[in-house]
Amino acid sequence: MNTMTLWHITGWEFAALASAALLVGFSKTAVSGANTVSLAIFAAVLPARASTGVLLPVLIAGDVLAVLTYRRHAHWPTLWRLFPAVAVGVVAGTLFLVWADDEIVRTSIGAILLLMAGVTVWRRRTADTEEEPDSVTTRSGRIKARSYGVLGGFTTMVANAGGPVMSMYLLSAGFRKLGFLGTSAFFFLIVNVSKVPFSAGLGLIDGRSLLLDAALVVFVVPGAFIGKWAVNRINQRLFEQLVIGATVLGGLQLLLR
Numbered sequence: 001m002n003t004m005t006l007w008h009i010t011g012w013e014f015a016a017l018a019s020a021a022l023l024v025g026f027s028k029t030a031v032s033g034a035n036t037v038s039l040a041i042f043a044a045v046l047p048a049r050a051s052t053g054v055l056l057p058v059l060i061a062g063d064v065l066a067v068l069t070y071r072r073h074a075h076w077p078t079l080w081r082l083f084p085a086v087a088v089g090v091v092a093g094t095l096f097l098v099w100a101d102d103e104i105v106r107t108s109i110g111a112i113l114l115l116m117a118g119v120t121v122w123r124r125r126t127a128d129t130e131e132e133p134d135s136v137t138t139r140s141g142r143i144k145a146r147s148y149g150v151l152g153g154f155t156t157m158v159a160n161a162g163g164p165v166m167s168m169y170l171l172s173a174g175f176r177k178l179g180f181l182g183t184s185a186f187f188f189l190i191v192n193v194s195k196v197p198f199s200a201g202l203g204l205i206d207g208r209s210l211l212l213d214a215a216l217v218v219f220v221v222p223g224a225f226i227g228k229w230a231v232n233r234i235n236q237r238l239f240e241q242l243v244i245g246a247t248v249l250g251g252l253q254l255l256l257r
Contacts, residue, residue, distance in 0.1 A: 007212055013045045014215075021058050021216040025223025028062035029069055030231045032167050032184045035059070036116050039109065039161055040251065048106035049097070053204025055160050057213040058220060060192045065224040066185035073182025078145070078173065079190075085146040086191055089153020094198045096158055109159040113251030116155070116164040117244050144169070156188075157195055163188070177231070 009017070020038035027034035038058075042051040100108065148169040156162030166187060170180050199205045 007046070007208075009045060016041050016045055017212075017216055018219045021219040022223035022226075024055075024058050024062045025065060025220035025225075026227040026230075027163070027223075028059075028066040028185065028188075029181070029224045029227030030234060031227075032163055032181065035062075035163060036113055036161055039159060040113060040249075043106060043109050043159075047102055048109055049100075049102050049204060050209065052105075052109075052158070052160055053199050053202075053206075054209045054212055054216075056192060056195060056199055056205065057210065058216055059160060060189065060196075061217045061220045062224060063185060063189035063192055065220065066181065067189050069224070069228055070178060070182035070185050073178040074186045075175070075179055075183045076186075078170075078183055079187055081142060081145045082149045082152075082169075082187065083190070085149025086153035086156075087194075089150040089155075090157045090191070090195060090198065091153075092150070093154040093157025094202070096154075097202055097204075105158070107255060109161070110251045110255035112155055112159045112161050114248060114255075116161055117248045117251065119164045121244060144173075153191070156191060157198065160192075162191070181231070 020035075020041040023038045024035045027038070039051075039055065042055045045051070046054060096108075097105070148165055152162040152165040152169070155165055163184075166184055167180075170183060175183060196205065
């Protein structure tokens with residue numbers, strides 16, 4: 001029995017998942033948060049709860065490639081201040097998944113996608129902030145880090161959708177492109193790996209999901225190389241407009257499904 005038969009998906013649906021995996025690699029090395037489109041595709045093709053478990057190892061593969069590419073540019077003081085709040089958000093998200101059924105999770109993912117689209121618009125309007133990354137050492141900076149950390153932890157646990165939240169936080173803290181990509185790369189690698197035991201305990205990651213991951217993860221690599229090539233060439237404004245539009249459509253599709 002092959003992977004497509006095991007998951008009852010068609011060739012076109014597998015192609016959609018493969019394209020989403022390629023976009024994960026691209027987003028990890030070029031435009032963090034763009035993989036909300038991948039989230040919408042996975043949740044549309046697969047059962048909503050199961051999609052979060054299948055997507056997680058694909059994201060981790062992208063995180064590893066991003067760390068290898070931008071490891072010298074991470075800002076660790078910011079990371080250490082975020083992790084405790086993120087842990088609280090991950091635990092809250094785990095408790096939510098224990099309670100929620102598939103329909104609630106699908107609706108929640110759709111609502112989170114629409115929220116993330118709004119967050120991205122707000123992020124673009126505040127992207128010119130001139131604060132330095134070490135602004136997280138101030139009282140207001142610590143409060144902001146905790147707030148974004150909890151929200152990012154919850155959204156990444158429930159829907160693997162913490163990217164836009166962290167993108168907005170890092171940009172509002174004054175990070176430039178390489179520092180932004182290096183810091184977010186380590187952040188999501190550590191957070192996503194820490195989510196594995198929770199997801200496995202909830203039954204979202206098992207042999208069946210890992211078999212599908214094995215077929216999809218190969219598509220992450222070319223996406224990462226395309227992102228590395230494009231990061232200094234991409235028209236960021238146009239791409240984000242496309243991402244926002246696709247995210248809104250994906251969120252509405254899940255809410256109306």
